[in-house]
Amino acid sequence: MSRLLIIGYGSTLRGDDAAGRYAADRIAERLGELPSVEVLSVPQLTPEIVLSVASAEEIYFIDAAGKGISGTWSRTVVLPEEELSNPLGHHYHPAALLGFARALCQSTPRAWMIAVSGKSFACGETLSPEVERAIGEIVTFVCSEGGRV
């Protein structure tokens, strides 16, 4: 059972949309094989992730946001949605995944969304400099969380 689950998601082919993926990959490199930490870097949130979600105590979702000043990031609490929106879908949002975990496994981990505002989401595989900087800050923050579990 992982105490801390980190899920970075987004497309690596659409510029800053990959922010969550790069953050997760770098977190995985820094934290190594800590038994109490699980890191997922995925294109989107899919139903199968619910088993990892249900077995965690704390979760960080990391994704790019299309709004806000590019390169800024925020951390907000995520609560499970009260009514399941679409457990049959191919991709979820964090609240839906948490709701699915509660319905399926009676599990209610604490969860936060780290959203980093992107500059460009055009086709491409590079991040804008401000998002790169933000990822560095996010990685440091999350790894400090990982270090305490």
Next chain:
Amino acid sequence: MPRHITIDPVTRIEGHAKITIQLDDSGEVSDAQFHVTQFRGFEKFCQGRPFSEMPSLTARTCGICPVSHLIASAKACDRLLAVDIPPAAALLRRLVNLAQLVQSHALSFFHLSSPDLLFGMNGDPAKRNIFGVIESYPALAKDGVALRKFGQELIEILSGKRIHPAWIVPGGVAEALTEEKRERMLSMLPGAMEIAERTLEWFKGVIGRFEEEIEHFGNFPSMFMGLVTPTSATNPEALLDHYDGKLRFIDAEGKIVADQVELDCYQEHIGELVETFSFLKSPYYKPLGYPEGIYRVGPLARLNLVDRCGTPKADREHALFRATQSGPVSSSFQQHYARLIEILYGIEQIAELLNDPDILSPHVRAYAQPNRFEGIGISEAPRGTLIHHYKIDKNGAMLWMNLIIATGHNSLAMNRSVRQVAERYVKGDQIQEGMLNRVEAVIRTFDPCLSCSTHAWGEMPLRVTLLGPSGQILHQLER
């Protein structure tokens, strides 16, 4: 005057479709059609692209079964290169193909079809959905998620990504398998096998409740087609082969009509027709013409075509399955049963492949320039036989492409099934929920992937309207 019932969209399937049911003056079904409303255009926009891009491009046809397209496309490209891929590459391609089979069948059975099986066709619509399954049968719902996770994780371990991996390439695969990855996959097998066996035993225990559906859901004589292992006079037994093999056609009595058909010769046996009511083409068995040449592909077809599966537990289950009917098992409802047996086979076969000493060989790719101008790749996707047929110019640019998708092969059969169910369950002026669900449910037995088969997003409210002779609304249902 005839009346019209339309089910739009069909729920709990991959992709978008609608069903039209035509009633005559006496309220009896006179016709029914399954319309696929998506248009994709892959066969056109791939023209001019380098052939080496085809695996990656055609994988984007679908997010459910991209591995199937990668396999068939890579095989077509292998033919263009005129290479024999290294044995380890073939083993690895087989492995990832089976991982996909397991996860796709799990999605179909647990997520899409289980509400009907658990709550019955007349069950309360408020509960007869995946929410109801999670609430009332959480253990089964968890098993479905876990089995799908198993298949997806194997795909990710092997190829680096769960969806649209770039690992399957012309000439083989991009990277060899490490011992660490092999051990990780082996450790996941017992849990998956437990779920597969448990679910199969549960299904065999409840199948007696579905005698009505078995009798009337897409239960009609037809041919069946699929890949089987090569056979010979000294080795006449045909086994399952989802990656390679030869094509076999059998008739409704189980008699072999065409056998050991070389993949390059598929066009001698399969024709395609375009119907005006659907973007889904209608393949048929050419010697019998259209529509008499109706045939089915997929799990039911595969288990009808072979003498046995090829792995011990699946062989035992296959024998029990075939004993349910003299000759080929003909009811499309039995696709659910066949899927569960194939999941069992897939897990057993994955174990065998992982324990093959050659699978760790570092030699996994053959390199060459194009040496042929035409290449055909055929494999068994979860839903049935998948054909990729390419023609290139001397620079390797695509001149022409033909894709015949598993769901496409079943187009005629799906239409026949819809009509059969509609004739039995839809009558009169009033549309009842159970009737509609049965019409949809028969489509779900085929587990169609309509995104693939029409090489569109949108949400439509489900509205069924029954119109009278003058176009007045007699009855209307909305979801």
